[in-house]
Amino acid sequence: MISEQRIQELNHSLQDDHQFRFNFxxxxxxxxxxxxxxxxxQVAAFQVAIPSWALGTGGTRFGRFPAGGEPxxxxxxxxxIGLLHRLNRSSDSISLHIPWDIPKDVPALQQLLAENSLTIDSVNSNTFQDQPDQPFSYKFGSLCHTDASVRNLAIQHNIDCINYGKALDAKTLTVWLADGSNFPGQQHFRRAYQRTAESLASIYESxxxxxxxxxxxxxxEPHFYSMVIPDWGTSYSLCQYLGQNAQVLVDLGHHLPNTNIEQIVGRLLHFGRLGGFHFNGSMYGDDDLTTGSIKPYQFFLIFNELVDGMTDPAVKNxxxxxxIDASHNTKDPLEDLLQSVQSILTTYTKALLVNRVALSQAQEGNDVVxxxxxxxxxxxxDVRPLVAEAMRQSGGALDPIAAYRAAHIREGLIQKRGKLSIATGL
Ligand code: PSV
Ligand code: MN
Ligand code: MN
Structure with missing residues (x-):
């Protein structure tokens, strides 16, 4: 859809202005x-995985407006995702969601991944929906369910996910549980937690x-009275119970308004239990908006904690x-993903600029200002020229979104896949 030569031509037309801004x-x-x-x-080396479920328009329960040309x-x-990676050289892997992405022809997929310079980042299980041929329902939970048959079904599904992942050289299983309750009294909190811990242990052992x-x-969400894993403390305690290869995943949208997410990040790094991050933007909760679109300063403070932890030799994480874990209701999903990666790299770059020696001195001396x-x-x-330069040096576009538009990529995808093609997603 866009050749490397075309990217270079487009870069050429932007080079003069870029050089001026970069030099300054x-x-x-x-x-x-x-x-x-x-x-x-460091910026060029930073790679963000793209979830397979964010390539189509997400929609809400009120409706969905397909972008056209969805995969x-x-x-x-x-x-x-290969296309995104060609443009920004910063999205070199894909997260799969089973059963939406069951790999059929593994050798052909491996070849396609290699051709696009991609790897599989993680495999995500899905016990929040019943599949058509499923013998038991997840209506009242999966790994926490009162009935062992349902729990075993959910355990086996996660083991299947691991096996699909193994075939494609993945090394991460991501578990997000929709388990919870809608009304007081519906679920026994302690027993639900214990059943979940034991189910997770069976998966962990496999x-x-x-x-x-x-x-x-x-x-x-989806439950509105209680969730079995509502907060980082619960995730952390489950990880402790399971063993060293279990880690907490922070999804930016999974916090109540005004939660100090940067402090959570600092805590988890301190315990060596921060395993991964799902980037998105949020105003109210799990909005799954473009990363950095709503609270850029908080996003920077989160990255500041991350960089601080990643560069401190005392931190054993x-x-x-x-x-990225986003949903696109009004934007072209590919443009939104390009924007998100841009925002992640820009914020990471800013965090790299923090003078940590001076900051540490000010903190120790209680110099608040x-x-x-x-x-x-x-x-x-304004670090955008550094991000552009990192992409240029890696062979990507100086301005990935402008290149995407100049190459009329969405139009090409609609022509190839049709106006009404629909991708699976959340
Ligand atoms: C649901 O909230 C969710 O967005 C979680 O963040 C998961 O990571 C994702 O769906 C995929 O299951
Ligand atoms: Mn998530
Ligand atoms: Mn979510």
Whole structure:
């Protein structure tokens, strides 16, 4: 849909302005003792996985307005992500959701992944929907269910996910449970937790030793009175119960308004239990909007904690799995994903600019104003030329969204797949 040569041609037309802006910023940072190329290399190395379920329009329960040209199968989803990766060189993997993405022809998929320079990031289980041929229902829960037959079905589904993942060299199983209750008295909290822990242990025991289980939490929805894993503390305690290869996954949208997410990140890093991140933007809750679109300063503060933890030798946390978990109701999903990656990299770059030595001194000396100003200084720096330069140096587009539009990609996809093609998603 867009060749590397076309990307270079488009870059050529933007090069002059880019160089001007880049030189100014690079010189300014250089004067302050910041190693610019090191920052660029770190940004270029940062890769964010794209979920297979975010390539179509999400919709709400009130309606859905398809973008047209949505991917109709796993192969086309891989092609779409390959396209994103060609443009920004920062989305080199895909997360699968079973049973939506059951791999059929594994060798052909492996070849397609290699052609698109992609790998499989994680496999996500789905026990929040009943499948047509399913013998028991998840209506009253899956891993927490009162009936062992339902629990075993959900356990087996997760084991199947691991096996699908193994065939494609994945190493992560992500578990998000919709289990919970809608009314007081409906569910016995302690027994539901215990059954969940034991079910997760059966799955954990079936996982290869080099795999990680990521456990996501969410305070509400689909249940509105209680969720079995509503918060990071519950995820954390389940991880402790399971073992070292279980980690907490933070999804930015899974917090109640005004939650101090950056502090949660700091805590989990301190315990060495932060396994992964689902990026999105949120105003009210699990809105799944474009990353960074609503609260960019909070997003920066979260990245500041992440960079602080990742660069502190005292922190013993495994490397993190980064993924976008968004839904697109009004935008072209591919443009939204490009915007999200751009926002993630921009915010990461700002966090890399924080003067950590000075910040630490200000914190230890209780200089509140200087500490805050150091953060604001990094946050207010326009680092977009650094991100563009990282993409250019990696062979991507200086301006991925402009390149996407210039190449009329959505129009091409509609022509190929039709106006009414619908992708599976949330
Ligand atoms: C539902 O809230 C959800 O958005 C979770 O964040 C999961 O990660 C995702 O769906 C896929 O199951
Ligand atoms: Mn999520
Ligand atoms: Mn969610």
């Amino acid at each position: 910023l690079a010189e300014w940072l250089d004067r302050r003792g910041i190693a610019v190329q090191e920052i660029i290399d 109709r199968n796993l192969e086309e989803k891989i092609e779409d 996982m290869p030793a080099d795999w990680t289980m990521l456990i996501e939490y969410k305070p509400y 495994p490397s993190l799995a980064w993924m 200087v500490a805050e100003e150091l953060l604001k200084d990094a946050f207010q720096t």
